Amino acid sequence: MNIVNKVTIRHLKENKRRTLVTIIGVIISVAMITAVSTLGASFLDLMIRQHISTDGEWHVQYKDVQKEQIKAIQEDSDTKSLALSSDSYAYLEDSANSSKPYLFFQYYNEAGMEQFPITVVDGRLPENEHEIAISKEIITNAKVDYKIGDELTVEVGERVDLSENDLLTQGYPLRRDENGLAEEIVINDNKTVTIVGMIKQPTWEPSWAPGYTVIGYVDETTITEKNPVDAFVVLDKLNGSLYDHATSLADTHGIESVNFNSDLLRYYGITKNDNLRLTLFSLAGIIMAVIIIGSVALIYNAFAISVSERARHLGMLSSVGATKKQKRNSVFFEGAVIGAISIPIGILSGIAGIGVTFLYINTYLDGALGSSVDLELVVTPASILIACVISIVTIFISTYWPARKASKISAIDAIRQTQDIKLSGKAVKTSMLVRKVFGIEAEIGLKNMKRNKKRYVATLFSLVISIVLFLSVIFFTNNIKKSLEMTQNDYQYDILIYGNGDIEKEDLAKFTTLEHVTNYTISEEASGHIETLVDEANISPQMKKLLEEEILAIEDGKYSYYVTLESLDDASFEAYAEEIGVDPNDFVGQDTPVGIVIEEISYEDGMTGKLIETKAIEAELGYTLDIKEYSYSDMEMEEPVSEFVGSIQIGALTNIVPMGVNTVGLGGINIIIPQSTMAELDVDTVPYLYLTSSDPIATQAAIEELNDLNLYVYNIHERRQQEEQMLLFMSIFIYGFITLISLISVANIFNTISTSIGLRKREFAMLRSVGMTPKGFNKMIHYESIFYGVKALAYGLPISVLVMLAIHYSVNHTFEYGFQLPWISILFVIFTIFLIVGSAMLYATAKIKKENIIDGLKQENI
Structure with missing residues (x-):
C-alpha cells in the first residue's frame, strides 16, 4: 500500500x-x-409453485395425438418431459350422492402422475392399465364400500348432453330437466381393474363435478387412432419462441389442436399477448x-x-x-x-x-x-x-x-x-419579504442554504x-x-344453488338454516331478454368512442341496453342499501319503482384483448329507464316481440356489487331492486341462493342430503380461497x-x-x-x-x-x-x-x- x-x-x-x-x-x-x-x-x-401444486406442471398441451406424433414430440429438442393423459366416464352403482353418479377415469403415464398433483393416502398409484387408485370421497361421500384389492368391471365411455349431443367434461355439473337426467354415458369400452390405492380428492376436481376421480394408467402400446391421448409437455427452456415452435411442430406432424398453460407461463414472464x-x-x-x-x-x-x-x-x-x-x-x-x-x-x-x-x-x-x-x-x-x-x-x-x-x-x-462557499451578494440575495414576514432567523436560514x-x-x-x-x-x-x-372474479360466497323448471325461492329457503351457514342472499333474476333504451348523452364513455369510430350505430338518439334485473330478499337488500349509504325505505312503496344501478363495469375488448374499466351508464339520480322484455312468439319470426313491463327510476349509483351478482359487459346494465318490486313487474324469474359457510364441505354434504329437487350446487370455496x-x-x-x-x-x-x-x-x-x-x-x-x-x-x-x-x-x-x-x-x-x-x-x-x-x-x- x-x-x-x-x-x-x-x-x-x-x-x-x-x-x-x-x-x-x-x-x-x-x-x-x-x-x-x-x-x-x-x-x-x-x-409458480402455487399453480403447480393445484393444477400440475405443464407448458404445452397437444390434443388427441397418436403414437407417431407422440414420438415426434418426445424427440423434439425442447421437450424435457412428456405426460400422456386421457379420460372416460363410468356409472357408479349405488352412489349415495345423486349429484355425483359417475366414476371419472383420469389416465396418466408415469410422468403424468409426477407432473400432476396426486396425493396418495393409502396403497400406491397404478403401474399398468389393469390397476387404478380411487378417490377416498367414493367411500366417505358416495358411501360405496370399496377397498384396496377389490376388482371392478366397468363400462366406460364419453359423457354426452342429450339435448345438444355435446361432450361434457368435469367442469359441467350433472345435467337435469323435468324428466330427470338430461345426459348419458356413451359406452365404448369394457374394463376390469383392481384397486391398488386411495388418493385425496384432487385439487383440479371441481366440487360440482358429477364424477369421482379415479386414477388409471396410460399404456402407450394400446394407443390407437380411435383411442388417442393428450400430450402435456414440460419444456427444457422457456422463452418467447415456444409459441411459434409448438405451433410449427403441430403443423408439421398433423396435430390439430395446441393449448398453452398461459397462467403458468405468465409467471415466467412469457406471454403470447403482445x-x-x-x-x-x-x-x-x-x-x-x-x-x-x-x-x-x-x-x-x-x-x-x-x-x-x-x-x-x-x-x-x-x-x-x-x-x-x-x-x-x-x-x-x-x-x-x-x-x-x-x-x-x-x-x-x-x-x-x-x-x-x-x-x-x-x-x-x-x-x-x-x-x-x-x-x-x-x-x-x-x-x-x-x-x-x-x-x-x-x-x-x-x-x-x-x-x-x-x-x-x-x-x-x-x-x-x-x-x-460563495459569498457574493447576488449568490446569497434574499427577498426583503422573507425578513418582514418570517424574521431575521428565516433570512439567515435561507442565506445559509444559498452559501x-x-x-x-x-x-x-x-x-x-x-x-x-x-x-x-x-x-x-x-x-x-x-x-x-x-x-379475478369477485366471489363473495362459498356455495351457489339454483334450479330450473318450477323451482321457487321458497324451495331454496330451507338451505339457509343449515348448520355452518354464516350468511346468505336469495336473489331472483329476470330470465327473459330484458332491454331498455338509453339516451345517447347517457351511454357509456367507451360506447361513445365506438360511436365516434362508427363501429356502433344508434337509432333516434337512443341505444338499446340489455338489462340484468335482479332482486334481493328483504334482509339482504336492506344490508346492501346501508352498505352503499342509502335508505332502503326509499326503494319500496314508490309510485315508480326505484332501483340501484351498478355504475362501474369491467370487460375484455375482443378486438384488442384489453381489460377495460368504464362506467356502464352516465346518468343522474332520478333518470327513468323503460324496461321491455323481448321474446319470439313464433320460432319462424325474424323480429322478436317486445312487451313493456314497467319503468324503473335510478335511486342510487354505486360501484359496490352485492353477493352473487356478476357485472355486465359493455352495452349492459345491472339493476338491483327489492323483491317486492320484482313481484310488481310482469317478468319470469329464476331464483338463486348464495351461501357463505364456516365449513363449506359439510354444508355441501348437508345440501346434497336434502336435495330432492333438480338443483345445481356449486361449491366454489376452493376457488374463492385461491383468489x-x-x-x-x-x-x-x-x-x-x-x-x-x-x-x-x-x-x-x-x-x-x-x-x-x-x-x-x-x-x-x-x-x-x-x-x-x-x-x-x-x-x-x-x-x-x-x-x-x-x-x-x-x-x-x-x-x-x-x-x-x-x-x-x-x-x-x-x-x-x-x-x-x-x-x-x-x-x-x-x-x-x-x-x-x-x-x-x-x-x-x-x-x-x-x-x-x-x-x-x-x-x-x-
Whole structure:
C-alpha cells in the first residue's frame, strides 16, 4: 500500500462519523436493490409453485395425438418431459350422492402422475392399465364400500348432453330437466381393474363435478387412432419462441389442436399477448429506473455531502507534493474501501430482511388461509450481480467528479474551501419579504442554504428523490393490485344453488338454516331478454368512442341496453342499501319503482384483448329507464316481440356489487331492486341462493342430503380461497415493497440532512458566537426545514405525477381505466416530508448545540 492510500485510510479513521454515514448510505442502497429484486423473484417463484401444486406442471398441451406424433414430440429438442393423459366416464352403482353418479377415469403415464398433483393416502398409484387408485370421497361421500384389492368391471365411455349431443367434461355439473337426467354415458369400452390405492380428492376436481376421480394408467402400446391421448409437455427452456415452435411442430406432424398453460407461463414472464408483454416490460423498466435513480442518489449523496471535507484533505496532499493522478487515485481508493465494506453487508442485509419477513408471513399464511405452499427466499445471481454493478458504478461516479475537480484547484484554495462557499451578494440575495414576514432567523436560514449550493442541492435532490420514489412505488403497486382485481372474479360466497323448471325461492329457503351457514342472499333474476333504451348523452364513455369510430350505430338518439334485473330478499337488500349509504325505505312503496344501478363495469375488448374499466351508464339520480322484455312468439319470426313491463327510476349509483351478482359487459346494465318490486313487474324469474359457510364441505354434504329437487350446487370455496390467496400474496408484495421504500426514503433523508448539519458545526458555532440565542437558533432550523420541504415538494410532486402518467400509460396497453392520483398518499407525503426534515434537523443540531463554541470554531473533522 503506497503512502497516499495509507494517509487516506488514516483520514477515514479520523473522520469516523462521516465515514460511518457514508458506509450506511451505501449499505442502504445495496440492500434496497437486493431486497426489491429478491422480493420480486420470490413472489414469482411462489406463484409458480402455487399453480403447480393445484393444477400440475405443464407448458404445452397437444390434443388427441397418436403414437407417431407422440414420438415426434418426445424427440423434439425442447421437450424435457412428456405426460400422456386421457379420460372416460363410468356409472357408479349405488352412489349415495345423486349429484355425483359417475366414476371419472383420469389416465396418466408415469410422468403424468409426477407432473400432476396426486396425493396418495393409502396403497400406491397404478403401474399398468389393469390397476387404478380411487378417490377416498367414493367411500366417505358416495358411501360405496370399496377397498384396496377389490376388482371392478366397468363400462366406460364419453359423457354426452342429450339435448345438444355435446361432450361434457368435469367442469359441467350433472345435467337435469323435468324428466330427470338430461345426459348419458356413451359406452365404448369394457374394463376390469383392481384397486391398488386411495388418493385425496384432487385439487383440479371441481366440487360440482358429477364424477369421482379415479386414477388409471396410460399404456402407450394400446394407443390407437380411435383411442388417442393428450400430450402435456414440460419444456427444457422457456422463452418467447415456444409459441411459434409448438405451433410449427403441430403443423408439421398433423396435430390439430395446441393449448398453452398461459397462467403458468405468465409467471415466467412469457406471454403470447403482445400488449401484456409490452405492459410488463415497460412497467419493469419504469420501476427499475426509479429504484436505480433512488439508489444512485442515495450513494451519491453520501459522498457529495462531504465534498468539502474531502477537498480539504486532497488540498493537504497536494501541498506536500501529491500529483493529480495520486489525488484522483486517493479518492477512488476511498470509494473502493467503502464499497468493499458496504456492498457485502448491504447484500446480506437485504436478503436477511426479506428472509425474516417471509418467516413471519408464512406463519400467517398457514394459519389464516391454509396455503399449500410457503414463501421461500429466492436469491438469484442476477440480482446480486446487478446490486454489485450498480453500487460499484455509482461509487465510481460519486468519487470521480469531486476528485477531478479537486485535482484542478490549488492547494491553498482546496484547504480554504473557497471553491464551495460563495459569498457574493447576488449568490446569497434574499427577498426583503422573507425578513418582514418570517424574521431575521428565516433570512439567515435561507442565506445559509444559498452559501453552499452543492450541499443545498445535494440535500434537496435527496428529498426530491425520496418523494418521487415513494409516490411512484405507491402508484405502481396500486396499479398492479387494480390490474389483478380486474382479472379475478369477485366471489363473495362459498356455495351457489339454483334450479330450473318450477323451482321457487321458497324451495331454496330451507338451505339457509343449515348448520355452518354464516350468511346468505336469495336473489331472483329476470330470465327473459330484458332491454331498455338509453339516451345517447347517457351511454357509456367507451360506447361513445365506438360511436365516434362508427363501429356502433344508434337509432333516434337512443341505444338499446340489455338489462340484468335482479332482486334481493328483504334482509339482504336492506344490508346492501346501508352498505352503499342509502335508505332502503326509499326503494319500496314508490309510485315508480326505484332501483340501484351498478355504475362501474369491467370487460375484455375482443378486438384488442384489453381489460377495460368504464362506467356502464352516465346518468343522474332520478333518470327513468323503460324496461321491455323481448321474446319470439313464433320460432319462424325474424323480429322478436317486445312487451313493456314497467319503468324503473335510478335511486342510487354505486360501484359496490352485492353477493352473487356478476357485472355486465359493455352495452349492459345491472339493476338491483327489492323483491317486492320484482313481484310488481310482469317478468319470469329464476331464483338463486348464495351461501357463505364456516365449513363449506359439510354444508355441501348437508345440501346434497336434502336435495330432492333438480338443483345445481356449486361449491366454489376452493376457488374463492385461491383468489383470496392470490390477492393476499399480491398485498404482501405491495405492502412489503411500500414499507421497504418508505424506510429507505426516511433513512435517505436522515442520512443526508444529518451529514449536512454535521458539516456545518463551525458555521453554527460562529452564529452562536455573535449572539444568536437558542430560541433564534431553533427558529432558524425550523425555517430551514420549511424551505427544504416546500422546495422539495415543488419539484418532487410534479416529477412524481409525470412518472405516474408513464406508469399509467404502460398499464393501459393491457388494462384500461381512468387515471387517478393517490391523493391520500400525496397528503401523507406532504405532512411526512416536513415532519421528517424537521425531526432530522433537530436531531442533528441537538448534539451541536451542546458543544462548546470555541471547540466548534476550531472543528476541522466531523
